[in-house]
Amino acid sequence: MQRVGQNERVPVTITLNGRQVTALATSRTLLSDFLRQAVGATGTHVGCEHGVCGCCTVMIDGVAGRSCLALAVQVDGCRIDTVEGLAGEGGALNALQRAFQANHALQCGFCTPGILMSFTDLLARNPSPTEQEVREVLGGHICRCTGYAGIVAAVLQAAAEMRGEAA
Amino acid sequence: MKPRPFDYVRADSVAEVLELLARHGEGARILAGGQSLMAMMNLRLVQPEVLIDISRIAELGEIRIVGDMLEVGATVTQARLEAWPKLEEVAPFIARAIPWVGHFQTRNRGTVCGSIAHADPSSELPLSLALLEGEVVLRSCRGERCLKAPEFQTGMLTTAREADEMITAVRFPIGVGRKGAAFREVARRHGDFAIVGIGAVVAGDGNIRLGVGGVSDRPRTITLPRADESDLQDRIERFAWELGGYDDIHASARYRRDILRRLAPRVIQEALQCNG
Numbered sequence: 415m416q417r418v419g420q421n422e423r424v425p426v427t428i429t430l431n432g433r434q435v436t437a438l439a440t441s442r443t444l445l446s447d448f449l450r451q452a453v454g455a456t457g458t459h460v461g462c463e464h465g466v467c468g469c470c471t472v473m474i475d476g477v478a479g480r481s482c483l484a485l486a487v488q489v490d491g492c493r494i495d496t497v498e499g500l501a502g503e504g505g506a507l508n509a510l511q512r513a514f515q516a517n518h519a520l521q522c523g524f525c526t527p528g529i530l531m532s533f534t535d536l537l538a539r540n541p542s543p544t545e546q547e548v549r550e551v552l553g554g555h556i557c558r559c560t561g562y563a564g565i566v567a568a569v570l571q572a573a574a575e576m577r578g579e580a581a
Numbered sequence: 582m583k584p585r586p587f588d589y590v591r592a593d594s595v596a597e598v599l600e601l602l603a604r605h606g607e608g609a610r611i612l613a614g615g616q617s618l619m620a621m622m623n624l625r626l627v628q629p630e631v632l633i634d635i636s637r638i639a640e641l642g643e644i645r646i647v648g649d650m651l652e653v654g655a656t657v658t659q660a661r662l663e664a665w666p667k668l669e670e671v672a673p674f675i676a677r678a679i680p681w682v683g684h685f686q687t688r689n690r691g692t693v694c695g696s697i698a699h700a701d702p703s704s705e706l707p708l709s710l711a712l713l714e715g716e717v718v719l720r721s722c723r724g725e726r727c728l729k730a731p732e733f734q735t736g737m738l739t740t741a742r743e744a745d746e747m748i749t750a751v752r753f754p755i756g757v758g759r760k761g762a763a764f765r766e767v768a769r770r771h772g773d774f775a776i777v778g779i780g781a782v783v784a785g786d787g788n789i790r791l792g793v794g795g796v797s798d799r800p801r802t803i804t805l806p807r808a809d810e811s812d813l814q815d816r817i818e819r820f821a822w823e824l825g826g827y828d829d830i831h832a833s834a835r836y837r838r839d840i841l842r843r844l845a846p847r848v849i850q851e852a853l854q855c856n857g
């Protein structure tokens with residue numbers, strides 16, 4: 415049994431994008447705040463804080479989930495992947511990110527980190543999603559700028575490229 | 582918003598959880614997937630003194646077949662059940678309904694038992710439990726008991742769980758819906774809270790069981806004799822009147838009844854058509 419009292423501050427260790435990091439958290443620190451404020455990884459955004467908007471979506475032990483609905487103490491020892499881990503050497507964008515750029519799938523970019531992480535999960539599980547499947551996953555996000563057509567096109571294009579088909 | 586301060590305890594066994602619940606009663610809440618509870622805590626609609634994290638208790642993470650029931654443990658996520666290879670064969674109705682539960686991202690962490698514990702009147706899993714006549718396994722230091730769906734969910738977000746009890750599993754009868762099963766719902770956006778959800782299964786005797794969420798304070802069911810298909814619409818209309826419905830910011834009671842009157846015949850048709 416592990417107990418964290420309400421006035422305590424405890425070290426929490428996560429593997430963030432492949433690197434181990436440790437920072438302090440209280441029992442009520444949300445994973446989203448832990449990432450942004452304790453670790454300084456501000457790529458993950460926070461909108462509604464009750465699971466609706468999707469912009470805080472990260473991968474927790476390999477599956478996409480809301481970081482505003484998880485506690486830092488709850489994910490101690492877990493692997494967390496965020497938007498900061500997507501680009502390769504020297505900041506080279508990956509296929510999904512490039513497709514977002516090419517299809518005008520973002521404007522202000524506030525919603526984008528969460529959307530990218532959801533589709534990182536989807537494409538790992540299902541390399542050939544249908545448009546309907548893409549739309550269903552996108553249903554878990556709200557974008558107030560672009561409309562969704564560009565995002566759907568970007569995901570389908572990235573999937574094709576990742577399968578080795580000419581875009 | 583952020584949750585109020587609370588003591589967090591990660592339990593390693595069911596025995597530990599039961600002991601904590603016996604000690605803290607109403608002040609304690611159980612955290613599994615957190616997809617309903619954490620949202621309510623962030624909104625400060627729920628303010629536990631002690632939060633008991635059960636998500637790492639291995640014995641609660643099983644999907645298994647016990648006699649003629651499918652048993653789903655307290656930490657099994659909706660996504661895991663959705664991806665379980667035998668789901669279509671064992672519980673075809675759940676295979677239809679579960680893709681409608683929340684979003685892809687919330688099903689990844691949200692649990693089947695958690696959704697049933699939360700007892701939202703319009704959600705899909707409580708409706709599945711009621712329609713299939715499943716049961717909820719509750720355990721406390723005093724022992725274990727099993728409640729049938731209508732005994733368990735007693736009203737809007739209200740259940741018969743005592744403060745010192747935890748849900749260790751839910752059970753669904755195997756095979757119900759093999760002769761036909763269908764589910765549909767109306768929501769503002771796929772994955773949002775349903776305004777009305779409707780499920781139908783063709784029972785062994787050929788009769789139709791219809792289940793409705795979002796029109797009453799809890800899921801409601803009715804059995805419709807298949808023989809008189811002629812007065813099916815009348816029976817559905819009467820059922821809608823009996824349920825009444827409720828007004829909230831999403832829809833009026835009248836609109837909810839209207840969805841039921843119009844959508845139920847289609848769901849029933851769909852269930853009958855997949856009758857193989």
Ligand code: FES
Binds near residue numbers: 469482
């Ligand atoms: S901030 Fe987490 S879903 Fe909106």
Ligand code: FES
Binds near residue numbers: 519525526556560
């Ligand atoms: S790009 Fe601005 S909210 Fe989506």
